[in-house]
Amino acid sequence: MTAGRRDSGEGKGGAAAPVDVVGTPVSRVDALDKVTGAAKYTGDLIVPGMLYGKVLRSPFPHARIICVDASAAERIPGVRAVLTGRDLADLDPYYGHAVRDRPVVAIDRVRFAGEPVAAVAADDEHTAHAALAAIQVEYQELPAVTDLTMALNDGAPRVHEEALRPGFLHSGEFRREEGNICYHYRIARGDAARAMAAADVVVEGDYTFPAVYQYAMEPHTVVAQWSADGLTVWACCQHPYLVRAELAGIFRLPQSAVRVIVPYVGGGFGSKSYTRMEPLTAALARKAGRPIRIANRVDEAMLTTRRHNMRCWLRTGVARDGRVVARECRIWLDTGAYADNGPRVALAAGDAAPGPYRWQAVAVDAWAVYTHMPPAGSYRAFGATHLQWIGESQIDVLAHRLGIDPVECRRRNLLRPGEEVRPGRKPLEADLAADVSKVAAAVGWGTPKPPLVGRGVSIGVMGAGANPASTAAVRMQADGTLVLLASTTEIGQGARTVLAQIAAQELALPLERIRVAGADTHVTPYDRSTGASRSTTVAGLAVQRAAADVREQLLDIASRVWGLPRVALRLHEGAVWHETESRSYADLIATHFGIAGGELIGRGEVAPGRGDGQAAGPVFWEISCGGAEVELDPSTGRIRVRRLASVADVGKAINPQLVEVQDEGACLQGLGNAFFEEMLFDGGQLINGSLLEYRVPTMADLPDEFHSILVGNGVGPGPYGAMGVGEGALAAVPGAIVNALLDLGLQMRDLPLTPERVWRRLREVE
Amino acid sequence: MEIDRPPQARLRIGLTVNGRPVEAGIEPRELLLDFLRNRLGLTGAKRSCDVQVCGACTVLVDDVPVSACCTLAYEARGRRVLTIEGLARDGRLHPLQDAFIEHAAVQCGFCTPGMILTALALLREVPAPTPVQVKAHMKDTLCRCTGYWKIIDAVVDAGRRMQAGEAPDAGGGAREVAPRGKP
Ligand code: FES
Ligand code: FES
Secondary structure, eight states, X not given: OOSOOOOBXXXXXXXXXXXXXXXXXXXOTTHHHHXXXXXXXXXXXXXXXXXXEEEEEOSSSSEEEEEEEOXXXXXXXXXXXXXXXXXXTTSOOEEOSSXXXXXXXXXXXXXXXXXXXXXXXXXXXHHHHHHHTTXXXXXXXXXXXXXXXXXXXXXXXXXXXXXXXXXXXXXXXXXXXXXXXXXXXXXXXXXXXXXXXXXXXXXXXXXXXXXXXXXXXXXXXXXXXXXXXXXXXXXXXXXXXXXHHHHXXXXXXXXXXXXXXXXXXXXXXXXXXXXXXXXXXXXXXXXXXXXXXEEOOHHXXXXXXXXXXXXXXXXXXXXXTSOEEEEEEEEEEEEETSOTTHHHHHHXXXXXXXXXXXOSEEEEEEEEEEOSSXXXXXXXXXXXXXXXHHHHHHHHHHHHHHTOOHHHHXXXXXXXXXXXXXXXXXXXXXXXXXXHHHHHHHTTTTSOXXXXXXXXXXXXXXXXXXXXXXXXEEEEOTXXXXXXXEXXXXXXXXXXXHHHHHHHHHHTOOGGGEEXXXXXXXXXXXXXXXXXXXXXXXXXXXXXXXXXXXXXXHHHHHHHHHTOOGGGOEEXXXXXXXXXXXXXXXXXXXXXXXXXXXXEEEEEEEOGGGTSSOTTOOSEXXXXXXXXXXEEETTTTEEEEEEEEEEEEOSSOSSHHHHHHHHHHHHHHHHHHHHTOOOOEEXXXXXXXXXXXXXXXXXXXXXXXXXXXXXXXXXXXXXXGOOOOSSHHHHHHHHHHXXXXXXXXXXXXXXXXXXXXXXXXXXHHO | OOOOOOOSOOEEEEXXXXXXXXXXXEOTTOBHHHIIXXXXXXXXXXXXXXXXXXXXXXXXXXXXXXXXXXXXXXXGTTSEEEOGGGTSBTTBOOHHHHHHXXXXXXXXXXXXXXXXXXXXXXXXXXXXXXXXXXXXXXXXXXXXXXXXXXXXXXXXXXXXXXXXXXXXXXXXXXXXXXXXXOO
């Protein structure tokens, strides 16, 4: 076994400046804090007077709440407050960035098993926990729809009978359809039925994808505190400004009266995107009149948000020469009791269905469906992970039938740079045919194979970057060091390091003179979100512009001081130079302000209004490209991954080491999603709500060999031609593995590929 | 209704934490993880799975890695406990901490303290482990961010450097604990 070989195929990209900290694998700026235990996460904070909160959750997937009697619990010594639905009367208690359908705590009705019904604040966690048992809740159980089939039946009970309001970030038009449909996304291009009828070979099938838990190692944790000034929340959230907007809406406060501070975050992967435990914690703190901390346990985190389980029907038609002709697809995503990010997931799944190919016609319908299940939202590469393996497996089935090599079949059909990916959206940047050839070569494509060894590739594109809306500021201090303010949160992806590298590059400043502040909505400027692989590309661009703003100010001052035109000046190592003469930044600032003080403030923004991309997006197309070589043990159904390869097509790797580790992590999550990760439910009850029963990849699950191939063509819209990575590989891996099994004659239509499932399928095929 | 109230009774224990003697009154049911985090303010050990699967709460008790989330504080009486906060010595990082930084084996950092202490226990048993040995020893410590490769690289490298005498165990790493860019 080898410990993973990495190839660097990085090309030239972007404007090379003299001090090349960009493109260098510098150590993370947060690493020292993290290896010494000094790094503080939300759960490590103690706010004076803080109480501990615990949540009472519904045992039923659907029930009317007849009455909640908390009086016994309130009498327990050490219990300070119990929050129930009755405490929300003066609030606007329903939230949700897509659909405002979710109450802060259940009001009159519960819609999934695990829904918060009450919350206790007590002096310590034990007391809070013990008090939960003293809360008497009388329920009237109601018929529940606990899977997609039940929810879609005619006359099924409706999860939401009342009229729903769109959230402030609803994607597209808000149309409430009949029954339990939460959202419908459609792509119709050409006459798919007619084109399909004219195809020479057609394949179709039904597929399923399970519910999956993101397992950020730090479960959701929130501290909330009220004062005369308003509400302060410390939370491990990915999108502090979106959380702030929702809190302001719920508590009827101006946005400036809500402050969201994000300490270090112990992983996100989408589980901490949008608003999670913040409203409940804030409401409990309001009732108790004291600061509160609520820390989810793993089982509670699983009930807070998850990946959508899905059912899908897909049909693909091709011509005899291997040209793709038409694709039709129907997708049903179980978004659970509340929309959460379901609409966007449906959109991304719909967008992923056609794959990156040149079709004559496409017809895709994707529905997010309400059920009485725990809500589902974002998880790394959502939509793409659901669909890519399905579309890619049909390409391989057809290629095998036509006797065309699957890689060759892709080369003939893949979109080229500049071509339209989806109607009205941004054209493609990357060279997909080159990417797929790279992963194929890395897994030994075309070389002889031992028996029971199969190979597969998979490629797709995902709309990434969310919206091009970010701002940043940099403050050059009187001593020439820099404080960088950005609200992209450090969730492990390395945002603080990459942003510091960009500022260092623009200001010719040694990296150690830069400090990156943690996100704090009272301090760090607006950013839309931390997700969709956007931190480097979008927030990075805002930081680049903010740093350039200070650079211009420094040049202005120097040109005044020397009486020289700015073209005669250059920046190097923290000083402005004219030929062999230099003035340090500190010097220039002191001259400008006339004392040993002052500071230069630079601001940068990314906005469609100034020509940054289009609101319809995407900011860029993230590439999802992987290859696998697997070995099947037919007696057990176990699959060993001999080789795994992924292309990280980053435009420009600002920090190649961080790109690699992001790509490696995404691949490993892809293996988990492909092979064993699955949340199991019985009648709406989660039955594997612990890491004892829910298995995630360990070192023992690593492939024998792993190749992360960096590609940098400088074609991205971010700084230096960068574009984001970190999600795509997760979507690529299941498809590569499914296709490697197809190479062995085994067609899999359901994930995960547990040994039992593979073994049964083998028996069917024989 | 019977309520499981925290008992008022206290046990007194004495132990050594990061080389310092500690005397404390604890509850019988108090977990070592809560004792370290809440009473001593040593928050480096993290709570994640809470069921002895993930290793985020790992500390060394008499040099043996234990899951502090499933160990009673009482069980640590009279013993030596090492947490991540006690690993750097004399202002210098341990070679493992250096290696984790250099190899980008740290991302969100939530697993990192437990990962490093688990690796330390390995290096004390097997001074220069191979990647296969690292995998076998550390397969029960989870990281959800990295793909583990860089952690394996870091542990192998730290072991190699310690064995070659380039870096002694405990302190002596290349980096200072002091903040970057100190004048
Ligand atoms: S928290 Fe102790 S092993 Fe996971
Ligand atoms: S670095 Fe995030 S869990 Fe390991």
